[in-house]
Amino acid sequence: MKIFTGKVISTPSDKTVKVAMARITIHPLYGKRLKRVKKYLVHDEIGAKIGDFVKFVATKPVSKLKKWKILEVKK
Numbered sequence: 001m002k003i004f005t006g007k008v009i010s011t012p013s014d015k016t017v018k019v020a021m022a023r024i025t026i027h028p029l030y031g032k033r034l035k036r037v038k039k040y041l042v043h044d045e046i047g048a049k050i051g052d053f054v055k056f057v058a059t060k061p062v063s064k065l066k067k068w069k070i071l072e073v074k075k
Contacts, residue, residue, distance in 0.1 A: 001057055003071065006040065008052045016066060017044045019054060042068040 006021035022037045043062045048054050053074040061067050 003055050003057050004040075004068075005053060005055050008048050008050050008054060009039070011044075011048075011050060012041075015044050017042050017048050017054070017070070019056060019068075040068050041065045042070055044070050046070050046073055048073045 004021055006019035008017045009020045010018040012018060019040050019042050020037050021040065022035055025034050025036055026032070027034060040056070042054070042056045043059070043066050048070060055071045055074070056068045057071055058067060059069045062069070
C-alpha cells in the first residue's frame with residue numbers, strides 16, 4: 001500500500017477534494033528539470049480545506065473518478 005502526499009487545490013462537492021501531487025522529472029536529452037503535476041479526486045471524510053497537505057491512499061472505487069481516500073491532514 002503506497003501512501004501519496006499532495007496539496008488540496010479545490011473542494012468540488014461535499015465529501016470530495018481535488019489534490020495536486022507534483023513531481024520533478026529530468027528531460028532525457030537536455031537535462032532540464034520539469035515539474036509535472038497530476039490531480040486526483042479524493043474521498044474526504046475528515047474535512048480538509050483548500051491549502052492543506054494531505055496523505056492519501058488507494059481504495060476501492062467510491063464513484064467513477066474517486067478511487068482514493070484521505071488518511072490524515074497536515075496543516
